[in-house]
Amino acid sequence: MKLNRKGFMLAEVVVxxxxxxxxxVTMYIGINRMTAAYDKRNRCxxxxxxxxxxxxxxxxxxxxxxxxxxxxxxxxxxxxSEENEEFKSDVPTLCTLYKEKLEINADNVYIVRNNSTxxxxxxxxxINQSFKDYLDYFINKTDFNENYSYFIVxxxxxxxxxxxxxxxxx
Numbered sequence: 001m002k003l004n005r006k007g008f009m010l011a012e013v014v015v016x017x018x019x020x021x022x023x024x025v026t027m028y029i030g031i032n033r034m035t036a037a038y039d040k041r042n043r044c045x046x047x048x049x050x051x052x053x054x055x056x057x058x059x060x061x062x063x064x065x066x067x068x069x070x071x072x073x074x075x076x077x078x079x080x081s082e083e084n085e086e087f088k089s090d091v092p093t094l095c096t097l098y099k100e101k102l103e104i105n106a107d108n109v110y111i112v113r114n115n116s117t118x119x120x121x122x123x124x125x126x127i128n129q130s131f132k133d134y135l136d137y138f139i140n141k142t143d144f145n146e147n148y149s150y151f152i153v154x155x156x157x158x159x160x161x162x163x164x165x166x167x168x169x170x
Contacts, residue, residue, distance in 0.1 A: 042163070044134060049154040049165030056109055056152055057169055110153040114168075115144060122153070131155055134164045142168075 108131075112118040123135040138153075152167040 040137075043161070044137060044164055046154075046156060046163035046165050048158075049156045049163055050167070052109070052156070053152045053154045053165050053167035056154075057167055108153075108155040110151075110155075112151045112153055114146075114148040114150055119151075128162065130162045131164070134162075138166055 108127075110122060112122060119135055119139050123132050123139075135153075146168075148168045148170055150169055152169060154165045154167075156163045
């Protein structure tokens with residue numbers, strides 16, 4: 001008498017297909033997480049924004065005393081831009097240096113004191129949601145007990161996307 005093993009073959013195919021499906025789903029989830037982390041890293045540590053931050057820092061170190069700058073402006077952060085009339089009237093040389101000599105093509109350049117208050121004040125100001133998300137990320141990842149003097153925060157717009165970088169300066 002012969003045994004009917006056709007059912008065993010069907011079960012083997014179902015089990016093999018299930019194992020392959022589980023492996024593919026697991027790979028998809030892992031690749032998706034990796035892609036999301038890579039995209040976030042690219043937005044938060046943009047190389048063009050890093051270059052702008054380093055150029056701004058070099059220019060500011062050569063031409064300005066930051067303690068007096070914060071005393072003149074008041075508050076814990078400074079926005080360097082042409083639209084900041086208060087800044088232009090108080091420190092015209094730095095604004096001229098920023099726009100004309102460096103030819104920096106950044107949407108916003110902020111100088112922030114090394115404390116969470118300055119970053120929180122900046123986050124509460126009138127900025128876009130993407131920048132607020134970046135500041136939340138940066139505040140959570142930063143140790144404010146380190147001996148940094150200030151942060152230079154850069155915001156660049158490329159197409160419809162925003163990219164950021166923060167230079168920690170001692």
